[in-house]
Amino acid sequence: MSDMPILRINALTKRFDDFTALHGINLNVRDGEFLAIVGPSGSGKTTLIRLLVGMDEPTDGSIWLRDRRIDEVPANKRPTCMVFQSLALFPHRSVGQNIEFPLKLRKVPAAKRKARALELLELLRLPAHYYDKRIDECSGGERQRVALARALAFDPEILFFDEPLSALDYRLRKTLEKELKDLHQRTGKTFIYITHSLEEAMVMSDRIAIMKAGHFEQIAPAEEIYARPVSRFVAEFMGEVNLFDMTGGAVPGLRFGPEATALYGGQSGALMVRPESLSVLAPGQGAEIAFDGVIEAEYLLGSRVQYTVARDGAAPVIVEVLRENAVSGGPGTPVTLGCPASACHLIAQEVQDAAA
Amino acid sequence: MQRRDRQLGALYALPLGVFLALAFLAPILLVAAFSTMPAKVFSLANLPDFSAYYTVLTQGYWKSVMWSLGMALAATAILFVICWPLAYGMAKVFGRFSLVLTIGVVMTLFVSENIRLFGWVLTLMKGGLIEGYVRHWTGAGFDGLLYNVPIIVFGLCYVYLPFMLFPLAQGIAMVPDDARQAAYDLGATRWQILREIELPLAMPGILVGSLLTFVLAAGAIAETKLLGGQAVIVIAEEVETAFTYGQNWPLGAALAMVLIAIVGGIAIWGIGKADLDRMMGRR
Numbered sequence: 001m002s003d004m005p006i007l008r009i010n011a012l013t014k015r016f017d018d019f020t021a022l023h024g025i026n027l028n029v030r031d032g033e034f035l036a037i038v039g040p041s042g043s044g045k046t047t048l049i050r051l052l053v054g055m056d057e058p059t060d061g062s063i064w065l066r067d068r069r070i071d072e073v074p075a076n077k078r079p080t081c082m083v084f085q086s087l088a089l090f091p092h093r094s095v096g097q098n099i100e101f102p103l104k105l106r107k108v109p110a111a112k113r114k115a116r117a118l119e120l121l122e123l124l125r126l127p128a129h130y131y132d133k134r135i136d137e138c139s140g141g142e143r144q145r146v147a148l149a150r151a152l153a154f155d156p157e158i159l160f161f162d163e164p165l166s167a168l169d170y171r172l173r174k175t176l177e178k179e180l181k182d183l184h185q186r187t188g189k190t191f192i193y194i195t196h197s198l199e200e201a202m203v204m205s206d207r208i209a210i211m212k213a214g215h216f217e218q219i220a221p222a223e224e225i226y227a228r229p230v231s232r233f234v235a236e237f238m239g240e241v242n243l244f245d246m247t248g249g250a251v252p253g254l255r256f257g258p259e260a261t262a263l264y265g266g267q268s269g270a271l272m273v274r275p276e277s278l279s280v281l282a283p284g285q286g287a288e289i290a291f292d293g294v295i296e297a298e299y300l301l302g303s304r305v306q307y308t309v310a311r312d313g314a315a316p317v318i319v320e321v322l323r324e325n326a327v328s329g330g331p332g333t334p335v336t337l338g339c340p341a342s343a344c345h346l347i348a349q350e351v352q353d354a355a356a
Numbered sequence: 357m358q359r360r361d362r363q364l365g366a367l368y369a370l371p372l373g374v375f376l377a378l379a380f381l382a383p384i385l386l387v388a389a390f391s392t393m394p395a396k397v398f399s400l401a402n403l404p405d406f407s408a409y410y411t412v413l414t415q416g417y418w419k420s421v422m423w424s425l426g427m428a429l430a431a432t433a434i435l436f437v438i439c440w441p442l443a444y445g446m447a448k449v450f451g452r453f454s455l456v457l458t459i460g461v462v463m464t465l466f467v468s469e470n471i472r473l474f475g476w477v478l479t480l481m482k483g484g485l486i487e488g489y490v491r492h493w494t495g496a497g498f499d500g501l502l503y504n505v506p507i508i509v510f511g512l513c514y515v516y517l518p519f520m521l522f523p524l525a526q527g528i529a530m531v532p533d534d535a536r537q538a539a540y541d542l543g544a545t546r547w548q549i550l551r552e553i554e555l556p557l558a559m560p561g562i563l564v565g566s567l568l569t570f571v572l573a574a575g576a577i578a579e580t581k582l583l584g585g586q587a588v589i590v591i592a593e594e595v596e597t598a599f600t601y602g603q604n605w606p607l608g609a610a611l612a613m614v615l616i617a618i619v620g621g622i623a624i625w626g627i628g629k630a631d632l633d634r635m636m637g638r639r
Contacts, residue, residue, distance in 0.1 A: 053541055075541045088538035092556045101552070102542040154542050 004066055006031040006190050012061035014047050021047040023214045034184045034191045036201035039211030045194045049162055053082045082160040087147040089135050095146050096131035102154035120149040141172050161193040177203045198238055210234050228345050235272050242317050244271040253311055257288040260341040270347040275320040277343035280327055280335050287338025295333045391609035408610035424591040428573035431512035432566050435520040443524035461518050469515055473582045503585035511579035519568040527561010567626045571619050591615050
């Protein structure tokens with residue numbers, strides 16, 4: 001892996017008539033990396049990918065592919081390509097012809113094209129006789145693989161994905177997520193994957209870039225984003241979370257042990273505890289951070305049970321425990337909850353967003 | 357239940373079926389029957405012979421057939437080239453303006469074809485709008501622009517433009533935007549996108565538009581008579597002459613059958629190729 005990033009985005013800005021979709025964002029992508037760009041709808045991720053593949057031009061800033069500036073190069077001259085959300089397969093062409101399309105454009109001889117298409121079918125684990133199948137005879141998952149094969153036939157420097165799995169059912173999506181990650185490892189290519197599903201991003205990617213309102217909120221590996229989010233937005237976006245407002249090292253209703261006091265003494269911000277970090281304390285059992293409440297509701301989540309616990313004069317707390325640790329009694333039962341100090345993370349008082 | 361549905365379907369189709377049989381099939385059968393009669397008879401109560409077809413083959417009528425088919429082909433080709441960008445705009449670019457365009461084009465159909473062609477005669481003839489003004493301003497006149505083959509083809513293009521334009525726009529609307537974008541992203545040039553993606557995916561519209569234009573233009577008569585004068589004689593005019601001035605119904609019928617066979621053959625072949633179900637969005 002060389003030191004120079006394969007893709008460098010420099011102060012990229014995109015303005016539409018009266019709306020700024022991207023506020024001068026920066027990003028470096030390493031060669032061979034699997035980067036997921038995640039954000040809610042309207043966060044600017046689609047605008048960003050359109051700029052990256054060349055279907056739109058930035059208002060300001062630049063995009064560099066290694067040492068070559070590409071933001072003014074049209075899409076058909078860029079050595080990158082994209083797997084569309086709709087897959088955009090050509091319905092009037094067979095599976096084989098779809099895969100060979102980029103090679104045909106480059107006037108590769110027919111025999112060589114076919115050999116490459118068969119290679120790619122094998123790489124994507126599709127049987128060779130699919131070469132002559134029509135697109136409308138393929139299932140959703142098979143089409144997905146054909147679209148991938150077509151993109152790989154192009155042999156791009158970077159392969160972009162625009163939420164290609166979002167239209168599939170849950171189980172197929174899970175299978176393809178793993179296949180995609182596996183494919184990334186086998187091909188060694190740089191993948192940039194756009195999605196609104198954090199789950200998808202976490203399964204597949206090396207790093208996740210969280211987008212909000214036209215800028216990156218945090219760019220880091222999944223574990224770090226999950227455990228140490230930089231803002232409430234990221235914390236909440238990364239799944240269910242309890243956030244306690246802390247002022248001067250104290251949170252009303254929470255009892256801190258010595259370790260927790262040493263860790264957070266005098267600080268302000270939002271104290272984050274994930275539902276699975278909390279546990280229900282047995283009578284007399286202590287914890288570094290503990291508080292009381294009453295079970296309000298109970299939800300079965302398969303191997304886990306989730307509770308909503310009401311607290312006096314404060315927002316309810318979500319707790320998730322393994323099934324064997326379920327509380328007997330159900331709603332109305334008073335409980336004491338606790339967690340170790342290391343399971344918490346303090347999000348420092350947020351600087352007000354310049355764009356907001 | 358399903359059987360009753362089918363019976364109901366047949367029942368509903370009955371009125372239209374009867375109408376088509378009487379108004380469409382019966383006249384064709386009548387013409388077909390007359391084409392097998394001996395020359396210059398006015399009744400079907402004769403022994404059939406095929407002398408009329410013999411006359412068609414030996415009396416040089418093939419020239420008129422060739423003129424009709426040739427000019428229809430030329431008009432179809434020209435209209436395709438003219439209408440493609442226009443239809444493309446209507447389907448993908450113009451947005452609400454395409455409604456204005458549609459209304460504008462459809463409105464011309466409200467005025468009889470002959471009257472519109474007379475308008476062109478007044479515009480193009482010697483002493484007409486164009487030649488008259490040119491002479492007035494420059495002092496030098498010319499012969500007028502009428503009475504030649506190109507002007508007949510122009511007339512055909514003018515009259516049959518809507519029949520190419522609308523099916524073509526429909527066909528182009530069927531080309532998914534993302535297929536075009538994907539091709540572009542995979543390195544296709546504008547020209548390659550046209551050839552590899554747009555033309556094949558719009559093919560049903562292209563076929564329907566071309567067939568309509570070609571079939572109508574091949575049977576056209578007014579353009580040749582009004583704009584073309586005596587420049588050429590087309591097959592439809594021969595049919596008319598045989599029935600009226602020539603008083604030879606079997607000959608007219610035989611000529612009509614030849615035209616029907618040629619045009620019908622092409623139409624059936626073309627419709628077989630075009631996927632009308634997909635065109636109508638049923639699949």
